Amino acid sequence: MKKNKNKILFIIKLFLLPTTCCLLTTALIGCATVPAPSAIPAYSINGVTYYPLVSLCDLRGVEMQYDTLISTAYLSKDSKRVNLRAGDALILVNDSIMHLSYPIDIYHGTIVVPKQFKEQVFDILFPQAASAYKPAPKEKIKLRKVVIDAGHGGNDPGAIGKNGLREKDVNLDIARRLRDLLRAEGVQTEFTRSNDKFVPLSTRVNIANKSGADLFISIHSNANRSRSLSGFEVYYVAPTISDSKRAYMTAKSVSLNLKNAVISGSSQDLQAIIWDMIYTNSRAESIGLAHSLCRVMDASIDANILGVKGARFQVLKGVRTPGVLIEVGFVSNLNEEKLLRTGAYRQRLAEGILEGVRKYSQEMALVEVSSR
Numbered sequence: 052m053k054k055n056k057n058k059i060l061f062i063i064k065l066f067l068l069p070t071t072c073c074l075l076t077t078a079l080i081g082c083a084t085v086p087a088p089s090a091i092p093a094y095s096i097n098g099v100t101y102y103p104l105v106s107l108c109d110l111r112g113v114e115m116q117y118d119t120l121i122s123t124a125y126l127s128k129d130s131k132r133v134n135l136r137a138g139d140a141l142i143l144v145n146d147s148i149m150h151l152s153y154p155i156d157i158y159h160g161t162i163v164v165p166k167q168f169k170e171q172v173f174d175i176l177f178p179q180a181a182s183a184y185k186p187a188p189k190e191k192i193k194l195r196k197v198v199i200d201a202g203h204g205g206n207d208p209g210a211i212g213k214n215g216l217r218e219k220d221v222n223l224d225i226a227r228r229l230r231d232l233l234r235a236e237g238v239q240t241e242f243t244r245s246n247d248k249f250v251p252l253s254t255r256v257n258i259a260n261k262s263g264a265d266l267f268i269s270i271h272s273n274a275n276r277s278r279s280l281s282g283f284e285v286y287y288v289a290p291t292i293s294d295s296k297r298a299y300m301t302a303k304s305v306s307l308n309l310k311n312a313v314i315s316g317s318s319q320d321l322q323a324i325i326w327d328m329i330y331t332n333s334r335a336e337s338i339g340l341a342h343s344l345c346r347v348m349d350a351s352i353d354a355n356i357l358g359v360k361g362a363r364f365q366v367l368k369g370v371r372t373p374g375v376l377i378e379v380g381f382v383s384n385l386n387e388e389k390l391l392r393t394g395a396y397r398q399r400l401a402e403g404i405l406e407g408v409r410k411y412s413q414e415m416a417l418v419e420v421s422s423r
Contacts, residue, residue: 091103091106091107091110092106094158094163096156096158096163099153099165099166100165100166101156101158101163101164101165101166102163102164102166102169103158103161103162103163104124104126104161104162104163104164105161105162107164107169107173108126110179111128111173111177111178111179111180112128112177113126113127113128113177114126114127114128117162121136122136122137122138122157122162123135123136123137124136124137124155124162126177128177131145131176131177132144132145132146133145133172133173133176135155135164135168136155137154137155137156137157137162138154138155138156138157139154139155140152140153140154140155142155142168142172144172144176145176149172151165151167151168152165152167153165153167155168189409190409190413191236191237192233192236192237192238192405192408192409192412193412193413193415193416194238194265194266194408194412195238195239195264195265196238196239196240196241196262196263196264196265196266197233197238197239197240197241197264197265197266197267197268197408198240198241198242198243198258198259198262198264198266198267198268198372199226199229199230199233199240199241199242199243199268199270200226200242200243200244200255200259200267200268200269200270200366201219201222201223201225201226201242201243201244201270202218202219202222202269202270202271202272202376203218203219203222203271204219204222204223204244204246204247204248204249204250205219205247205248205249205250206249207219207249209222209271209272210272210273210274210382210383211274211382212274212382212383212385212388212391213278213383213385213388214385214388214389214392216382216388216391216392217382218271218272218274218382219247220247221272221379221382221391221397222270222271222272223244223246223247224394224397225270225379225397225400225401225404226242226270228397228398228400228401229268229270229401229404229405230242232401232402232405233405233408236405236409239264241258241262241264243255243258243259252365252366252369253369255269255366256365256366256369256370259369259370259371259372259374260369260370260371260372264372265372265373266340266372266373266374266408267367267370267372267373267374267375268374268375268377268404268408269364269366269367269374269375269376269377270377270379270404271376271377271378271379272378272379272380272381272382272391273378273379273380273381273382273383274381274382274383275381275383276383277383278383278384278385279384280381280383280384281354281355281380281381281384281386281387282354282355282356282357282380282381283345283348283352283354283355283356283357283377283378283379283380284345284356284357284358284359284360284377284378285340285341285344285345285358285359285360285375285376285377285378286341286359286360286361286362286364286367286375286376286377286378287334287337287338287340287341287359287360287361287362287367287374287375287376288334288337288361288362288363288364288367288368288374289361289362289363290334290361291361291363333371333372333373333374334373336373336411336415337367337373337374337375338359339411339414339415340373340375340407340408340411341359341375342359343407343408343410343411343414344375344377344403344404344407344408344411345358345359345407346407346410347403347406347407347410348400348403348407351399351402351403351406352396352399352400352403354380354387354390357378362376364376377404379391379400380400
């Protein structure tokens with residue numbers, strides 16, 4: 052009867068608001084030893100593992116008030132509350148009574164709680180916030196400059212979706228997002244068009260060739276009479292395009308500016324051979340870039356990856372640096388038109404292109420190192 056009366060009195064005291072908040076400096080209770088150090092100090096009192104309550108609260112951001120007059124601690128965070136008293140195994144958890152196997156105790160003048168309280172009450176009620184995962188810093192893109200070509204523009208809207216989405220607007224928005232991402236990586240960028248204006252294909256090619264860029268990326272959106280078609284695909288200049296023919300035409304109109312190169316003779320045949328080597332190498336690098344883009348997109352967007360294809364696009368035929376034409380999706384497909392209308396999806400596409408370029412640049416760097 053006396054024991055039940057003490058419990059009732061304890062419950063009444065636990066509901067009282069704390070009157071004084073300070074640390075208790077009472078004497079050591081029980082026979083204690085200190086186990087090996089850990090993130091939180093742990094003590095063994097009569098064979099039971101205890102933790103200092105103040106350390107637990109500090110670690111989890113839990114507010115703790117301690118009433119020295121009644122040796123009672125009041126814990127709170129958000130709408131969760133725990134009341135407990137030194138010397139008692141009875142606690143209140145959100146106004147519900149709970150019995151512990153071992154009592155709350157005092158060690159070195161501070162209130163300590165048994166391992167059972169930590170694991171079955173404290174850790175559940177006040178869980179540790181998920182630690183912010185910090186991935187290893189991404190390797191910088193090993194390119195100096197990229198030309199970004201936003202397809203269509205001005206009086207040429209490109210493809211138009213059933214609900215009015217215009218390809219030229221999608222292309223330019225993704226191009227701008229990609230530009231910002233590349234610049235943040237320290238890569239210079241140049242546009243073939245920076246606003247809603249018409250730019251002839253020949254002008255786009257000239258801009259790319261005069262830029263001295265390492266890559267050319269043309270951004271487009273697809274369309275098809277069959278509205279069921281959807282997906283992401285990347286094109287490089289078709290293998291049916293003759294590199295040697297392109298090389299001979301270029302040799303007649305463009306001078307070679309190869310750094311640290313000494314060319315014996317200046318015949319067009321010799322220049323054409325060198326241009327043929329440049330075009331052949333550019334095609335191989337373009338294919339490598341296209342595959343890198345598709346691999347990254349396959350893991351980063353929920354869309355069909357239609358793969359890498361060769362095509363006779365004029366804008367690719369004329370560019371002398373490695374280049375690809377990206378079809379980011381079909382505006383003729385209702386689902387993809389809806390996705391492409393959102394800034395969030397366009398950002399994901401731009402970020403995917405960035406990562407594809409990063410993978411490509413890393414692979415090219417490895418090839419360069421291995422060839423030394």
